[in-house]
Amino acid sequence: MCLAMPARIISLLENETAIINLGGVEKQISLALLDTEISIGDYVVVHVGYALTRLDEVQAQQTLALFAQMQSAKEETK
Amino acid sequence: MKYIKAFRDANLAKMIADKIAAEVNDNQPYRLMEFCGGHTHAIHRYGIPDLLPKNIDLIHGPGCPVCVLPIARIDQAIALAELPNVILCSYGDMLRVPGTQQKSLLKAKAKGADVRMVYSINDALAIAQKNLSKEIIFFAIGFETTTPPTAVALLKAKELCLNNFSVFCNHVLTPVAMECLLQDENAEASVQLDGFIGPAHVSIIIGSDAYKKVAERYQKPVVISGFEPLDLLQSILMLVQLINEKSYGVENQYTRAVKPQGNIKSQALMAETLELRSTFEWRGLGFMPNSALQIKSAYRDFDAEYRFPLQMSQGQEHKACECGAILRGVKKPQACKLFAKACTPENPLGACMVSSEGACAAYYAYGRIK
Amino acid sequence: MSGIKRRGALVDVKRGCVELSHGSGGRAMMQLIDQVFLSAFDNELLAQKNDQACFNTEQGRMVMTTDSYVISPLFFPGGDIGCLAVHGTINDIAMSGAKPLYLSASFILEEGFSLMDLQKIVQSMAAAARDANVKIITGDTKVVERGKGDGVFITTTGIGVLAQPINISADRAKPGDKVIISGYLGDHGVAVMSKRENLSFFAPVESDTAALHELVATMIAAVPDIHCMRDPTRGGLASVLNEIAEQSQVGFMIEENTLPIREVVAGACELLGLDPLYVANEGKLVAICKSADAEILLAVMQKHPLGKHAALIGEVVADANCFVQMQTSFGGKRMVDWLAGEQLPRIC
Structure with a gap:
């Protein structure tokens, strides 16, 4: 369940709100649920107008690197 | 769209699928339940079953909040919407869900009820601020992902003394439902499972540790998985490996968003405003103790269940509807006599056909080719 | 203002609003028609102020269509209900291959509607008709009580002529x-949704509303034997393909990779849980032709400004079930079914 998308923070506003950008679409969302500091350029996971968490970009890169690693390992065995 | 497209790469998918094929033992079934409707949707949208060996069986679970809401609560919401001077707001998903005798919020709207679709509960708050002479009721549904925004709205309503705003709270809890599915595993007509594909966004809030108890008690592996197709394939690979090793416990594939402890602040906001209900009915699963949340007495002024007389409804399902068995994972949609015949997305008879996350809707939209 | 003589007092467009008297047949109605409608649509047939317009027919078969326009909001990025009412009806004529000639326009106005907005809408219609070289030659206005309308509803009827012996019809797909699709999908729907109450977001995209008859004329000049043509408005590309599949008793296999979709439209759809294949367009067409003609047709379309981003997106297949299927960019296949009910933004 729960449609949520990673989107980039492009500006921080008053009252724990911010503007996100997803593929050029901009929307105002609430940061009221976040327990971490947020800065412009961070990615957050957005659901029903709220950021649920900051996306951990290091972890995201690690997951993608793991895929790449699996692929190169596979190519070597060919 | 960064962090979306990279997780939809077809070549990488093929590569992970090959790895899964290499790891499975041919003579062993792998019965994996994707708890979330979001996973069901993605599995079908991307044609993942086509990429998997035949002995991996993906069983959809009850993780679609629209589908598990019992018909009696839908009847009550419709009755609230029909009260004079009320504006009932809800997420788009709920508007077409059939209640008793196929009545729905959209049909109530056509007959004059003021029902409004909102994208966020904040929009309902804004409507309340703009319409002080009206009663604004927010029909809140969803698992732990959608609950914290409701908590924030309750706090805000109290802070602003927004006395014309109230919430009809139907938030339900994930780990409890998971446990319930496993509890009667030995009973007849219950689902046999070897592992769980765990919820992505629910887990952002409650954390991966929240499933430890279930995983250990019932000795099943749970892998928290992201919603993109590569996430799902990697999670299935992890589950196959865990099942082969006969190990159980919780692993996290969706590390870019889920932490072991979850989102502590959101948990605190929920604890401030909401508390466990002693029991709550789930469509298909029946009454489960401690499986849902209600509004705390300190916020009772904003609780629609206290502000308005709730209509008692038995909630009559369509007699031949198999939503219940489908939600428990015991039956597949094709096994229902109504599926794709009397029950279609144009004329849904059961909730699983309405929500695009519902198993029936997903099978109907993506699965009829075969 | 050729041939139009103003009668009576000036209508206070700046501050005024639609009143019931504007629909009562009396002087107020005449003043409104003269000063808001006639002056904008200005042409010799309309200036005769008869209850009908009389014109000579051209050689060939006549084509006629009618469409009502209701949209919220009335003004949206890239257009408004006025130009939409002209483009939409012209396009319905054009999809037969015909040249659109004349339009009628009928307005249902809600009491209290701002005359300023009405004038803006009417002028936008006039400009759209002028640009398309089509005349609005007869019309009607009615006023309904406040609360019984949504500002303004417009119905336009169009007449066109099909000079060549061509047969473009939804039952001819083989x-x-x-x-072939003439350009980016979903621009109109996303532009309109971005301005809806309770949904508002900012998307740098404008409605694609446009009159397609000139593009169609160049297409027919290059490939006279186009089998089917339709504009994917409400219900989007998916609905048009399902309609044609049913009428021609065939199936479709389209390629997700080839679909022209702007990133911003894809982004809005991800955010709201919508599928761009079902989102409305108002300046696009789908053309189906023999395989041998496809490259030529695509090339002339891409030379026209309204077909610059045209793309070949798939083919017609034999299928007794009349299924529309899509080869996904992920490597699987999926059904592209009829739209069930209205597409509502979802949270799960």
Whole structure:
């Protein structure tokens, strides 16, 4: 369940709100649920107008690197 | 769209699928339940079953909040919407869900009820601020992902003394439902499972540790998985490996968003405003103790269940509807006599056909080719 | 203002609003018609102020269509209900291959509607008709009580002429035919949704509303035997393909990779849980032709400003079930079914 998308923070506003950008679409969302500091350029996971968490970009890169690693390992065995 | 497209790469998918094929033992079934409707949707949208060996069986679970809401609560919401001077707001998903005798919020709207679709509960708050002479009721549904925004709205309503705003709270809890599915595993007509594909966004809030108890008690592996197709394939690979090793416990594939402890602040906001209900009915699963949340007495002024007389409804399902068995994972949609015949997305008879996350809707939209 | 003589007092467009008297047949109605409608649509047939317009027919078969326009909001990025009412009806004529000639326009106005907005809408219609070289030659206005309308509803009827002996029809798709779309999908729907109450977001995209008859004329000049043509408005590309599949008793296989979709439209759809294949367009067409004609047709379309981003997106297949299927960019296949009910933004 729960449609949520990673989107980039492009500006921080008053009252724990911010503007996100997803593929050029901009929307105002609430940061009221976040327990971490947020800065412009961070990615957050957005659901029903709220950021649920900051996306951990290091972890995201690690997951993608793991895929790449699996692929190169596979190519070597060919 | 960064962090979306990279997780939809077809070549990488093929590569992970090959790895899964290499790891499975041919003579062993792998019965994996994707708890979330979001996973069901993605599995079908991307044609993942086509990429998997035949002995991996993906069983959809009850993780679609629209589908598990019992018909009696839908009847009550419709009755609230029909009260004079009320504006009932809800997420788009709920508007077409059939209640008793196929009545729905959209049909109530056509007959004059003021029902409004909102994208966020904040929009309902804004409507309340703009319409002080009206009663604004927010029909809140969803698992732990959608609950914290409701908590924030309750706090805000109290802070602003927004006395014309109230919430009809139907938030339900994930780990409890998971446990319930496993509890009667030995009973007849219950689902046999070897592992769980765990919820992505629910887990952002409650954390991966929240499933430890279930995983250990019932000795099943749970892998928290992201919603993109590569996430799902990697999670299935992890589950196959865990099942082969006969190990159980919780692993996290969706590390870019889920932490072991979850989102502590959101948990605190929920604890401030909401508390466990002693029991709550789930469509298909029946009454489960401690499986849902209600509004705390300190916020009772904003609780629609206290502000308005709730209509008692038995909630009559369509007699031949198999939503219940489908939600428990015991039956597949094709096994229902109504599926794709009397029950279609144009004329849904059961909730699983309405929500695009519902198993029936997903099978109907993506699965009829075969 | 050729041939139009103003009668009576000036209508206070700046501050005024639609009143019931504007629909009562009396002087107020005449003043409104003269000063808001006639002056904008200005042409010799309309200036005769008869209850009908009389014109000579051209050689060939006549084509007629009618469409009502209701949209919220009335003004949206890239257009408004006025130009939409002209483009939409012209396009319905054009999809037969005909040249659109004349339009009628009928307005249902809600009491209290701002005359300023009405004038803006009417002027936008006039400009759209002028640009398309089509005349609005007869019309009607009615006023309904406040609360019984949504500002303004417009119905336009169009007349066109099909000079050449061509036959473009939704029952002519044959297995092996190619499917071409004239440009980016979903721009109109996303532009309108971005301005809806309770949904508002900012998307740098404008409605694609446009009259397509000139593009169609160049297409027919290059490939006279186009089998089917339709504009994917409400219900989007998916609905048009399902309609044609049913009428021609065929199936479709389209390629997700080839679909022209702007990133911003894809982004809005991800955010709201919508599928761009079902989102409305108002300046696009789907053309189906013989495989041998496809490259030529695509090339002339891409030379026209309204077809610059045209793309070949798939083909007609034999299928007794009349299924529309899509080869996904992920490597699987999926059904592209009829739209069920209205597409509502979802949270799960």
